[in-house]
Amino acid sequence: xxxxxxxxxxVTDVVVRYGDxxxxxxxxxxxxxxxxxxxxxxxxxxxxxxxxxxxxxxxPDGGRARVLGLDPVGDHDALMPRLGIMLQSGGVYPWATxxxxxxxxxxxxxxxxDTDMLxxxxxxxxxxxxxxxxxxxxxxQRLSLAVALVGRPELVFLDEPTAGMDTEARHTTWxxxxxxxxxxxxxxLTTHLLDEAERLADDVVxxxxxxxAATGTPAELTSAAAVDVLEVRAEPGLDLAGxxxxxxxxxxxxxxxxxxxxxxxxxxxxxxxxxxxxxxDVTAVNTRRRTLEDVYLSLTTQTPVxxxx
Amino acid sequence: MSxxxxxxxxxxxxxxxxxxIRMELLLTARRGEAVVLAMGVPLLVLLGAGLFDVTNxxxxxxxxxxxxxxxxxxxxxxxxxxxxITTGYERSYxxxxxxxxxxxxxxxxxxxxxxxxxxxxxxxVLVLALVGxxxxxxxxxxxxxxxxxxxxxxxxxxxxxALLLASVLKPETTTGAATLIYVVMLSVGxxxxxxxxxxxxxxxxLPLAAHAEALRETLMHGGSVPAGIWLALLAWAVLxxxxxxxxxxxx
Numbered sequence: 165x166x167x168x169x170x171x172x173x174x175v176t177d178v179v180v181r182y183g184d185x186x187x188x189x190x191x192x193x194x195x196x197x198x199x200x201x202x203x204x205x206x207x208x209x210x211x212x213x214x215x216x217x218x219x220x221x222x223x224p225d226g227g228r229a230r231v232l233g234l235d236p237v238g239d240h241d242a243l244m245p246r247l248g249i250m251l252q253s254g255g256v257y258p259w260a261t262x263x264x265x266x267x268x269x270x271x272x273x274x275x276x277x278d279t280d281m282l283x284x285x286x287x288x289x290x291x292x293x294x295x296x297x298x299x300x301x302x303x304x305q306r307l308s309l310a311v312a313l314v315g316r317p318e319l320v321f322l323d324e325p326t327a328g329m330d331t332e333a334r335h336t337t338w339x340x341x342x343x344x345x346x347x348x349x350x351x352x353l354t355t356h357l358l359d360e361a362e363r364l365a366d367d368v369v370x371x372x373x374x375x376x377a378a379t380g381t382p383a384e385l386t387s388a389a390a391v392d393v394l395e396v397r398a399e400p401g402l403d404l405a406g407x408x409x410x411x412x413x414x415x416x417x418x419x420x421x422x423x424x425x426x427x428x429x430x431x432x433x434x435x436x437x438x439x440x441x442x443x444x445d446v447t448a449v450n451t452r453r454r455t456l457e458d459v460y461l462s463l464t465t466q467t468p469v470x471x472x473x
Numbered sequence: 474m475s476x477x478x479x480x481x482x483x484x485x486x487x488x489x490x491x492x493x494i495r496m497e498l499l500l501t502a503r504r505g506e507a508v509v510l511a512m513g514v515p516l517l518v519l520l521g522a523g524l525f526d527v528t529n530x531x532x533x534x535x536x537x538x539x540x541x542x543x544x545x546x547x548x549x550x551x552x553x554x555x556x557x558i559t560t561g562y563e564r565s566y567x568x569x570x571x572x573x574x575x576x577x578x579x580x581x582x583x584x585x586x587x588x589x590x591x592x593x594x595x596x597x598v599l600v601l602a603l604v605g606x607x608x609x610x611x612x613x614x615x616x617x618x619x620x621x622x623x624x625x626x627x628x629x630x631x632x633x634x635a636l637l638l639a640s641v642l643k644p645e646t647t648t649g650a651a652t653l654i655y656v657v658m659l660s661v662g663x664x665x666x667x668x669x670x671x672x673x674x675x676x677x678x679l680p681l682a683a684h685a686e687a688l689r690e691t692l693m694h695g696g697s698v699p700a701g702i703w704l705a706l707l708a709w710a711v712l713x714x715x716x717x718x719x720x721x722x723x724x
Contacts, residue, residue: 219574221724245483245576255571257563259503260496271492272576274482281476315576318479347477 170233179226630709
């Protein structure tokens with residue numbers, strides 16, 4: 165098979181411009197086979213534009229994209245049977261029924277999945293005879309996902325896969341994506357949902373204003389920049405001078421202390437020992453780890469572009 | 474159980490094209506206004522103007538004049554009006570983009586669309602011709618080949634203009650423009666009543682009248698197609714598809 169050993173997706177210094185606007189400004193990323201990569205970012209961060217380059221819908225204005233070792237534009241016809249593509253919206257005949265649409269795309273594949281199984285798995289069986297335009301946003305999304313999967317692709321591109329879905333459908337979709345990964349399918353998805361990225365992705369690429377703001381596994385991203393927080397409840401008005409210097413301390417509300425900084429086991433012991441030696445009456449202790457959300461917010465709202473890499 | 478274990482591959486192209494053509498035809502049949510435009514209006518014109526003295530015709534043989542015009546009209550309504558409207562909406566719904574990025578491929582999609590249009594035209598022409606024969610139309614059979622030739626040229630020109638409009642205009646505007654052109658072509662003449670004689674330039678501006686006249690020359694008189702009409706329809710068949718090929722947009 166052509167490009168059999170290549171990465172699922174390899175993007176190098178890709179630039180996408182719309183007139184004077186630069187939507188993607190020199191992005192590089194790599195998705196190894198069989199893994200899940202989440203492109204995380206606000207609307208307008210350049211996620212969909214980058215995906216469009218990988219899908220061969222756009223030729224990049226700079227840089228290079230390789231998908232399964234092939235050129236998404238030049239090798240379009242060879243590549244398409246191997247990809248599953250879920251657009252952000254639309255892409256389907258409004259007057260065709262869900263069953264007709266899925267069977268149409270199934271007929272394009274050499275060895276398609278069983279369409280009844282897919283309809284059942286995605287909770288679409290009772291909409292089999294419903295026309296696409298009569299489906300709700302979430303139902304349309306589920307059908308688009310089924311269409312992306314029906315050809316047994318090696319690599320799927322999912323643009324905001326759970327947008328418009330209710331909680332139950334979202335969890336079904338997450339389970340399905342986890343199953344894809346377990347079965348060896350490579351997945352590149354965009355999302356602005358942090359819990360989605362944290363749960364599904366092996367690798368997360370946080371995009372901001374068309375650039376990569378940070379990249380790593382969810383664990384790396386949360387601990388690399390981690391500032392663990394210790395919350396202590398005790399009597400109000402304690403003099404915390406003894407703790408300052410090694411940790412940053414605050415009393416945001418009377419009797420509620422937050423201590424942040426290097427808080428490994430020894431650090432935690434030291435802080436609590438200090439409270440004991442100060443004769444404080446500690447009534448509650450709580451530790452909090454930075455979440456992907458903290459990292460994401462600090463990267464996308466405060467840090468200047470380009471300084472966060 | 475590895476349900477989703479990758480096993481990608483493209484189905485045989487004839488399978489892909491066959492299911493796509495079936496989908497195109499199914500969706501056309503489902504759109505009421507497309508069916509009325511393609512069959513209802515021509516049938517109404519055929520029976521109305523062909524059997525009753527509702528309009529002044531330059532001949533006593535009403536059916537001999539009207540039926541060829543109606544055949545030309547149905548080719549225009551399917552290859553031009555119907556196709557422009559459908560393609561415009563499919564582009565705005567992202568259908569063209571999505572299907573172009575499937576194993577069907579872009580050339581495959583264009584091929585399937587063309588085939589679906591041709592199937593519709595053949596069915597419509599057969600039905601209308603049979604209705605015409607049933608009510609007393611007696612055509613000459615000696616010049617079928619040139620009749621077929623001008624019809625292919627007209628269909629190619631209409632298709633090109635349809636795809637061009639669908640590419641450069643918004644779908645609502647495409648619908649308006651395609652319907653307007655249909656109505657103007659129908660009312661200027663050559664179908665229900667005689668067309669003004671504008672010379673060779675007129676044949677180019679009024680391809681429906683030109684096509685209808687060519688069909689009358691061949692099917693009514695068993696004669697040959699005037700050179701001016703050949704030229705005008707050939708120009709349409711070359712010009713619009715060429716411009717459409719340059720301007721065509723998938724999204």
